[in-house]
Structures are given as C-alpha cells and as structure tokens.
Amino acid sequence: MIVKTRKYQLDNSTYIKLAMKHLLRTQWYWIFVPIGIIIINVILNLTVYPNIWIYFLAPVVVIGYLLFWLIQFTGVTQVEQNKVLFQKLLYEIDGRQILIKLNQREGMQMKWDMIKKAYKEKDHFLLVVSRAQFIHLPFSIFNSENDVKFTESLLKRKNLIP
Structure with a gap:
C-alpha cells in the first residue's frame, strides 16, 4: 500500500518551533x-x-x-540550499521509501534508514533526519484516517516509534 498525501508547505515559524x-x-x-x-x-x-x-x-x-x-x-x-524544505511538497509513503515530490516530474526518494527517529504527536508525525532537518507530516494532509494508521504502523515496523 502507498500513502499519498496532499501538498503541504512547512511554515518557517512552525519549523523553528519544531526544531527547538x-x-x-x-x-x-x-x-x-x-x-x-x-x-x-x-x-x-x-x-x-x-x-x-x-x-x-x-x-x-x-x-x-x-x-x-x-x-x-x-x-x-x-539559506538558499534549504529552500526546498519550505516549498509545497507531496509525499508518497510505502514500506521501501518516502517519495518527496515537488510536482509529478520532480522529487527525491528518502530511504527509511536515513530517518534517525520519529515522533507521533497529537496532530502530526515528525521524522527526524538530522538535528536541523526533518519531515513534518500533519494529520490534516493525509487523505483518510486509515492512511494515518498505516503510516503509524509503518513507523512502528521500522522501529522509529515505540
């Protein structure tokens, strides 16, 4: 199963709060x-x-x-190099990787072993790549509650959340 999300843009103030x-x-x-x-x-x-x-x-x-x-x-x-973190992106999550897409033709894949830790909060998932890089997935960008549950079970299977 592949979970496809809606487009989401991480706000600068949200990034700073989450990073702190x-x-x-x-x-x-x-x-x-x-x-x-x-x-x-x-x-x-x-x-x-x-x-x-x-x-x-x-x-x-x-x-x-x-x-x-x-x-x-x-x-x-x-910083210009981190501009992509704050653009509108869509995510495709499956058992092998996370595809981060700028549009249908441009994007990148992130293997699960690049993710160091994950947190499930009351309204989002936070996937930590490094001290200053992470993927913020609010529950509102998922298409259904089943997508949220599947993503949570995938994170548990990968031993990223307890």
Whole structure:
C-alpha cells in the first residue's frame, strides 16, 4: 500500500518551533550543568568564600545556548540550499521509501534508514533526519484516517516509534 498525501508547505515559524522542541527533547540534560554549578557555588559560599556572580552567569549560559540554536534554526529558513524544505511538497509513503515530490516530474526518494527517529504527536508525525532537518507530516494532509494508521504502523515496523 502507498500513502499519498496532499501538498503541504512547512511554515518557517512552525519549523523553528519544531526544531527547538526537538533540541530540548534531545538535549534536556543541559539544564543540569548550571544547576550543578549553582549547587557547588552554594556549598563554596557556606564554607570557603562568598561569591554571587555565578548566580547570574549560569542562567546567562543557558539562555545563550538556547539563543545560539534559535539563531541557527532561523538561519536555516533563510539559506538558499534549504529552500526546498519550505516549498509545497507531496509525499508518497510505502514500506521501501518516502517519495518527496515537488510536482509529478520532480522529487527525491528518502530511504527509511536515513530517518534517525520519529515522533507521533497529537496532530502530526515528525521524522527526524538530522538535528536541523526533518519531515513534518500533519494529520490534516493525509487523505483518510486509515492512511494515518498505516503510516503509524509503518513507523512502528521500522522501529522509529515505540
């Protein structure tokens, strides 16, 4: 069976939100670095010497890290090489590959082994290719509920979602 979707264009703001959410989902442990530094500083304040600058520096480092990635993901939307990510595309999904078509004559195939991870949210599938590249498939682009269920079972068979 082949699942054919309607044309869909990924919006820049949706891409940035999804990319930041994926980053936080995969690198959540970063929050423990400033917390650990603050705990060590509290112990040092009580035993050796008073020091308050670290209470300001630790949150600034976390905010700086998040701003760095926000700027990177915003830049992805502006680069000419990534223009194809934000064009109207249709998808044909089957057990061998995902065909990403610009029109009936132009497109590319993506083998399932290129997809590193997949997530099923309440209203979409997110297929992660790399840290900054992914395929966003909202349920609204599928032609029927059976297509959504078949895609979900295909992702389960490929061990991309639990």
